[in-house]
Amino acid sequence: MSKITNILVCGVGGQGVMTATEILAEAAISLGFDVKKTEVAGMSQRGGVVTSHLRFGDVVLSPQIAPGEADLMIGFESAEALRWSHMLRPDGVALVNSGRIVPPVVNLGLFDYPEDPVSQMRALGLTVHAFDASSLAIELGNIRLGNTVMLGACADRLPFPAEVLRDAVLARFGTRKPQLVEANREAFEAGRRAVAGEALAAS
């Protein structure tokens, strides 16, 4: 059986995790891959934990990624990336939004938010590229561009050309909101540059 690519996307309900994974799936389908995508999202719109599993290759059987099997993790929120660290292969790569979404249980003083989730992940020996996707999105005029920034960030880590993913992102907005195509193109490229710059700084 040929190699299956496993991508885990994680974040908080309402951030656009499922939409981002859907776009990644569309890109893989456009290349003729067999694709399966699964998530646990029953109450996700209520600010809970959301994870989306994407698997593609010649033939995909189980839709679920086993712990230690994710080639790539796209973390939309720092503490969520840390929570799902064990899903990564030891040689896998995590792309993490350093932005934080602090839940009410932390505000109430019942639990602590980890001091530095990204450093904690690196201390475990994982390869992590972190950048502030939320701020980049706000700079581009709309925090809702955050998931396009995240997709741009992963574009050069896929087993297919970045342009395929970019076209899938733009196709989605092109039909629904043509006025957003340019903003999304910029957000996508900003994400790509953020990871490239961060990778350079880390080496």
Added chain:
Amino acid sequence: MPATQTVPAAARMFLSGNDAVARAVWEAGTRVAAAYPGTPSTEILEVLSRYAGLHTEWSVNEKVAMEVALGASMVGARAFCAMKHVGLNVASDALMTMTVTGTEGGLVIAVADDVGMSSSQNEQDSRYWGRFAHVPVLEPADSQEAYAMTLAAFELSERLKSPVILRLTTRICHVKGVVQTGERVEVEPKGFVKDPRHWVMVPGNAKPRLPSMFEREAVARAEAEASPLNFRIEGSDRRIGFVTSGPTFMHVRDAFPDAPVFKLGLSCPPPLESLRRFAATVDTVLVVEETEPLLETEMKAAGIACHGKDVLPRIGELAPDVLEPAVRRLRGEAVPEPEHVPAQQVFPRPPTMCVACPHLGVYYTLSQMRNVIISGDIGCYTLGAGHPWNALDTCISMGASMGTALGMDKGRGKADENKKVVAVIGDSTFMHMGMQGLLDITWNRGNVTVLLLDNRAVGMTGGQDNPGTGRDIHGEETARVDFAKLCEALGVKKERIHVLDPYELPVLFKALREETKIEEPSVIITNRPCVLIDHYEPATSYTVEEDRCTGCGNCVEVGCPAIHVTRRDKVVKASGKEVDLSFVRIETSACTGCGLCVQPCAPEAIVHARPVQSVQSVQFVRK
């Protein structure tokens, strides 16, 4: 909800299991499809409602949905109903007699088990209904199979004149895969045939029909033995042969690509003779089935030696990472230590109520009341059991808040004699199964204060319409329930019914305090809509004037996710008592100006934000 759209032509599509079932129901020429929303099954009817050429509806509950489908089948139309696992408990009264009458037009019941419990109050195995009701059960393993088996289910139903259960799980409903679809075939209903011996189930008519259930079951069993939906995969490693159905088939194939597998699609009645022949070709048989050891027990009763729940968990999903160590232990092999990093301890992130949710005001008020027992129900407002409110004491089943409250009132002894009994229920849950409970309260003179939270939506499942919104599944206007009049008709005195705004905390608090004092049934109806529905209008957002915030933390107790603690401190009061302080800020971009947090703020530190270009937050904004 958009009205019906042009249906895409047959193609290779990327569909969830729910999408695939909906597509196949439409292609099968179905004329009537009904459901009550429930995770993970909700999207089936949402998708179907956009297709043309059939009647689709949200029914008030699953039993009604099933009866609507049966009526359509009686006139010879193809019919469909969908529900989550606990919904079939509600509908089972209809099912258990429908199996005696049998069906005319093909009738398919899709039931979605929440294996792994992503959004349910229990984890139960709907395959039992097939055995209990003597009806066939089909179990797809992915979206393509969900599509194909839905079409096969209509054919099977019409061949056997029996309802057919299509058993899904969360890992089918919410997994997307590539599906090859087809086109709709129109099926003209044959027409209703008056035949009391067939349709009027009084004992004299029902008794002669009972043998037909078992004759039909025998035919279905023979069909299962020969069906291409039940097949073997010959493997090279014959140490363990797997018997499996549904999503676990894919997990087994992934984890043990060289092992022989017997895959059940038409899993009830089980093809025991085919399974016996399969068992003879392998050293050991392992039955991989999620939740109950159903097939395992049946195989053992038939004298087929097998393993199952002696090595596999009874709870939750049987994904490859669960199967692999269990199978190694069964083979007597050591289980290697995982090479990946261990799971990290991170704070829990339970679902929360939304910014400006009208339930926030209700639970803040309830959390401030002493000596109350709060009987709860199923919906977003079940979250009131969580922090910071801790103001919901029970959650059992749809509508149960009414009956359990009455039972508490009638059953309490000295330990609870000074307590007030309050029941909390949402609009849709009330109409689903709560109305009868309220009637029981009034009829039996219960002393219960009912909070009926009318947010004009089935909130938890995505804001579907219900009889209280005055709109149908297509968003078109229809009859609208008047809750105050309804409660009055159910026997609540007019002066004991209050309709009020849950954003006005003093009004809510006063009504609750007064009504819980009066020893007769009362109903307080809150009337603010869900913030996630399309018609919600945000108001001017708020901000905190930092120099005026005293850190009292009252606003944090409201539980709004837009309020964030920036700094904590402690002070020692003159009395010597140490008090925790929480200084706050409001995430103005997320705040929609409901004003709830303003009301308990003693130093008046929460003020309207300056009108700036609003930046919408990623969080809690509905697309």
